[in-house]
Amino acid sequence: MSDAWTWTYLDSEGRELSGEHLVSTPFPSQSEAESWFGECWHELQDAGVDAVNLFHDGVRVYGPMSLRAAE
16 A cells, blocks of 8 residues: 545535646655645635545545635
8 A cells, every 4th residue: 555645525516526737646644645635724715615535545534615705
């Protein structure tokens, strides 16, 4: 097993998004993936991302996690 941590990005309808502006390269640890996300979630939201999923070696660890403020 490779130990790849990756994000998937969802729009407000729950459809998966992709594109140059969305990081698709894997992170070597959950900590690094979550640190990157903590620094970039506002930019993701500005790019139209509504929620994210975190995967470890192709298995979803958690998500969908909304980027919207709690009401």
